[in-house]
């Protein structure tokens with residue numbers, strides 16, 4: 348079997364893993380270069396240094412939405428990717444270094460899609476055939492894997508439960524009022540505007556509290572601070588409304604959670620309880636659970652996708 352090379356590209360670091368069907372080895376990390384030319388060149392050099400050959404498979408997990416028409420990536424942390432075809436430019440750089448064209452096109456997938464593949468194949472969802480994975484990170488992401496396959500949908504938008512005007516206009520004088528914050532997608536009141544760490548902080552400030560970071564708000568909630576408790580109550584209420592609707596539509600059996608807020612077990616437990624209470628068919632086991640592939644979900648997810656394309660994962664694989 349051809350060797351599989353997996354890159355996970357984030358705003359600060361680029362991680363590399365390699366595998367041959369018997370598991371993924373996490374090989375190393377480099378800092379993400381700040382400018383596009385250096386970014387392509389150093390990524391190609393990183394692969395060459397670690398033995399990449401033109402016949403090997405290469406997959407990339409990247410934080411951002413990928414344009415299905417031209418391969419450009421809209422990534423908030425890496426704005427220089429917005430107007431380029433990263434996969435073609437990386438293939439050209441590798442061809443120049445290695446002296447021959449690549450055997451197969453580079454596979455580029457969004458990080459939420461990779462996290463869902465990782466969890467469905469190797470993580471918390473591996474016992475279930477219908478997995479809806481969510482990321483509660485800076486903002487909100489999501490993706491569904493059904494019987495081992497990623498559901499893509501029109502324009503690759505399947506699973507994007509964080510977008511669409513969801514938060515309704517209310518009387519600002521009522522307790523629990525949450526503003527319709529503007530979303531990067533162009534709508535207002537998306538779950539993406541309140542469901543991640545920045546959203547939790549924005550809700551807390553909009554309620555008249557001093558600015559605090561998400562960890563301080565969650566810690567304050569645990570310590571009985573009334574302002575933090577009110578913010579977390581509004582957060583859990585809105586998030587579980589949207590997630591319950593999503594689960595009634597998708598019928599998913601389990602929801603592995605990734606991103607920074609997945610590291611707050613008490614918060615996940617409360618979200619799980621509220622979602623179970625709001626869905627048509629409560630699931631027999633805990634439904635909203637911390638993902639098991641953690642910081643390397645991107646690597647394991649693109650690995651799972653390439654393995655699937657090569658004929659399926661090996662039972663010995665483990666994250």
Ligand SMILES: [Zn+2]
Pocket residue numbers: 509510511530531532533534537539
């Ligand atoms: Zn949106």
